[in-house]
Amino acid sequence: MQHKSHEECVSRLRKIEGQVRGVTRMIEDERYCIDILTQIHAVKAALAKVESEILKGHVETCVENAINSGDAAEQRQKFAELVDVLGKYRP
Amino acid sequence: MQHKSHEECVSRLRKIEGQVRGVTRMIEDERYCIDILTQIHAVKAALAKVESEILKGHVETCVENAINSGDAAEQRQKFAELVDVLGKYRP
Amino acid sequence: MQHKSHEECVSRLRKIEGQVRGVTRMIEDERYCIDILTQIHAVKAALAKVESEILKGHVETCVENAINSGDAAEQRQKFAELVDVLGKYRP
Amino acid sequence: MQHKSHEECVSRLRKIEGQVRGVTRMIEDERYCIDILTQIHAVKAALAKVESEILKGHVETCVENAINSGDAAEQRQKFAELVDVLGKYRP
Known part of the structure; x- marks a missing residue:
């Protein structure tokens, strides 16, 4: 899907990729576990x-x-997907 | 709202009430913190x-x-509520 | 164990017991699921x-x-217990 | 610190870096949000x-x-750090 927020997300993910690389380096440099x-x-x-x-x-x-489609089956699926993906976060 | 699962939930909640009372008793009895x-x-x-x-x-x-109502405003609200209530669980 | 915070905890737990009873009542009164x-x-x-x-x-x-006991085995157990009980919360 | 598990962690983190890159690509390819x-x-x-x-x-x-050091201050710090870092995960 095309969303307005895509560029924002891509930019955040590139930073996250760098952060993960940073964590790898911390381990290789034998930095303190808690850090x-x-x-x-x-x-x-x-x-x-x-x-x-x-x-x-x-x-x-x-x-x-x-x-807006008024398609009940489509709406039902959207609800089920949301409950499923968000439900993963419940402790 | 009336749901089939109400009796099941009420029965579970009564047990939970007893469990909470049990925790209170554990503290009063000076039981071990980790327990x-x-x-x-x-x-x-x-x-x-x-x-x-x-x-x-x-x-x-x-x-x-x-x-089933086909009421778009109602559907929109249902989605927003779900995202809101489930979003609380994301860490 | 005896801790200063026991009274505070007992008081909080009594409130929580009341809150759980309140949830039971909400279900019996057929209140809205999201609430x-x-x-x-x-x-x-x-x-x-x-x-x-x-x-x-x-x-x-x-x-x-x-x-303060200087008992290494005791300390080891305390660490293991903490990691175990707190580890339950990691998603 | 030097730990036996370092190589294992580095290998996992390199995979994670690739996974993050994969997510970026999914967004650029306008893949479905839920996926x-x-x-x-x-x-x-x-x-x-x-x-x-x-x-x-x-x-x-x-x-x-x-x-093993028998250093109480050092032990106290280790406990405090653990509670702090693991406490972040409690909902």
Whole structure:
């Protein structure tokens, strides 16, 4: 799907790629474990922001299209997908 | 809303109420902290099962009604509510 | 174990017991699912505060005792328990 | 710190770097949002495995050294760090 937020997400993901490379270097440089864990936590927080962005775009575009289509089967699928993908985060 | 799973949820919640009372007693009896934390974790896991049950009932009933109504505003609200309530669980 | 924060925790847990009873009533009164889910989320957040309190007391008292005892086996167990109980929360 | 698991972690992180690049490509190729979210979830699960590995190495090496040193201040710091870094994961 084409969303306005794509460039923003791509830019964030390139930074995250660099952050992951940074974590690899921290391990190779034998840096302190707790500092490495803190950095991995930061990578996950950055990924969570990308998720929020994509989720927002999904609701504004794909979900909105499903609503406007008036296609009940399509809407049902959109709900099921959302519950499924968001349900993964419940502890 | 009236859902088939209500009795199941009420029964689970009564057990959870007892579990919470059990945690209170553990603290009053000066039980070991780690055992108390483990028990609180079990309470949260039990609450998560009730959530799953309610979420399932919501999709099968309230969301399904919104789809069948063909009311776009109603559907839009159902999506927004789901994203909001499930989004709380993302770390 | 005896900790200063016990009264605080017991008081919080009594409130949580009432909150759980409130959720049961919401279901019996056929309240809207999303409102019930929001309330369950509040119960879990309240439980998380009790956990933090107990964890803090554990470190200040039980862990501190293990450190002061100079007993390596005891310290080893305290670390293992902490990693185990806190590790449950990692997604 | 030097841990036995370093090579394993570095190898996992190189794969994760590739996975992040894959997510970027999915966005550029305008793939379906839900598939992208599922893939980001997989990246976070892979990072969680690296965390577990590093945490295990930390306890076996750095924490074990602190215990064997008999240095109470050092042990106290190790506990505080663990609670701090693991506490970040509590919902």
